[in-house]
Amino acid sequence: ALKFARSAVAGIFAAHPHPYYEHLLKEQGFGAQLARCLAHVAAGDFASAAESIDEELLEETIVWGTPAQCAAKLARYEGIVDEFVMTNVRPAAGGAHPAAAYQPLFKIAKRYLAR
Numbered sequence: 001a002l003k004f005a006r007s008a009v010a011g012i013f014a015a016h017p018h019p020y021y022e023h024l025l026k027e028q029g030f031g032a033q034l035a036r037c038l039a040h041v042a043a044g045d046f047a048s049a050a051e052s053i054d055e056e057l058l059e060e061t062i063v064w065g066t067p068a069q070c071a072a073k074l075a076r077y078e079g080i081v082d083e084f085v086m087t088n089v090r091p092a093a094g095g096a097h098p099a100a101a102y103q104p105l106f107k108i109a110k111r112y113l114a115r
Contacts, residue, residue, distance in 0.1 A: 005064035010050040071111035
């Protein structure tokens with residue numbers, strides 16, 4: 001899960017600069033980490049860009065992990081937010097239909113709603 005979370009965050013910057021997310025990360029104190037990531041992206045080294053994203057940034061900016069871990073992380077926001085926007089950045093395994101990649105999101109939603 002950590003590898004995919006890092007790749008997802010680095011992937012925001014891989015195709016082109018994203019001023020909105022860059023601003024948010026700088027405002028949240030992750031400017032130096034962002035600069036390292038962007039330098040790796042500019043050099044065409046996506047693997048190093050992803051590795052430059054540390055767990056603190058991930059914990060503060062996204063929900064990632066197993067379905068059970070994600071449901072627990074979402075619970076931290078109860079009473080604070082009304083809705084979540086969820087997306088899955090991990091492709092379906094073994095050439096399965098792309099919709100299969102969303103099954104973990106459905107598990108997370110079921111666990112959260114069952115509380």
